[in-house]
Amino acid sequence: MSFGTHAYVPDARNASVKFNVNGMLVPRDQAVVNVFDSGFMLGDGVWEGLRVHHGKVAFLDDHLDRLWEGLAALHIDPGVTQEELAERLSETLAANAMTEHVHIRLMVTRGLRSTPYQDPRVIISPATIVIAPEYKQPDPATAERPLKLQSVATRRGRPDVQDPGLNSHSKINCITACIQGIEAGADEAIMLDPHGFVATCNSTHFFIVRKGEVWTSTGDYCLGGITRSKVIALCKANDIPVYERNFTLRHCYAADEAFTTGTFAGLAPVGEIDGRTIGNGTRGPIVERLQQLYLALIARDTQ
Known part of the structure; x- marks a missing residue:
């Protein structure tokens, strides 16, 4: 499973x-x-x-x-x-x-x-x-097998309610989102911020690729991800346009590629969001390139 x-x-x-x-x-x-x-x-x-x-x-x-x-x-x-x-x-x-x-x-x-x-x-x-x-060890197939994501009703909260940038033991909102995603037949949930913009996934960070540009959320409503920050830095260092910005599910459905980031699996491609096929439904060239750049970065950091 x-x-x-x-x-x-x-x-x-x-x-x-x-x-x-x-x-x-x-x-x-x-x-x-x-x-x-x-x-x-x-x-x-x-x-x-x-x-x-x-x-x-x-x-x-x-x-x-x-x-x-x-x-x-x-x-x-x-x-x-x-x-x-x-x-x-x-x-x-x-x-x-x-x-x-x-x-x-x-x-x-x-x-x-x-x-x-x-x-x-x-x-x-x-x-x-x-x-x-x-x-x-992460399942090796994760690097290539496209994930299915589902947007859910549970939102990332405002920092005056429970700061979403705090990696606390209390993960109930993320667990609730995960349950909703699973019930919809997805691998993981996409959570929106209080304004309806894409924020993050329930246990990973989220990126899309549109016309050669890499987009991720502003970071206002998600944890300050270590892998997320490394991928943003890798894009900047390798002439891949990258933007931390507001975007909606509409932008996701029309994306050429999408992927998640996290400490455990690194970068994982996304092939489907809310039943819509992303790109051609397989790992795209920018995701594959960033995976290799990230593995090289880990190797340098731990040599």
Whole structure:
């Protein structure tokens, strides 16, 4: 069964992988948090998805900067520095002898609460930090197999309601959008902003190609994606016109190509949106070129 951009190759080695819970390495099946943990109880925390290549986390500084920005927004003290957390990541990979085809879920929550209540003044422990590494290779077919996307009713919210740029543990609006997309027979959902412009997908960022130009949203109503920003920079460095702008579903239906970006699968082509075939329904030349440029960028960053 395919799960769109997050389709992966099962790996039996994951059964014996050790997770890092608050600085302690524990077997995967014993990696647990207390029911009073803020993340479990209220979705009170932030997280990052990381990819490992050649034994190094790709674009680690960018990910940690985004994590620290989220922690500052939620007024959470992680109790460690970025350098100390980076070392903890390295120690976890070394303990598992992991060097390639690894995905890490790095999670930081506010910590334990004395009672089920949202007020942060009831916190009775330091922040909870979990490093969950897995052998998780994207399904190779994802690079070529066109995705089916569906626009949905659930919108990306305004920052005065729940800042869409915050990578919080609370993903209910994205999950709701995903359910709507799945029920429509799609791989993933396209979410609009409060004004009706295309914002992002429920778990990836979204781009279209029109007459040789690459378009993506303004970024006002989506997470500051690391892969998204790298693709925009690659376009600029390789004379591919790229624009962060408002556009609607009408522009998507008439696009020559479309694709998504994300840490796990990189760039994935889109062949159908709301039942309309995009271009000829297959991976287009600009998407293929950007895929190769992105892989080369990862190789340089992790050499």
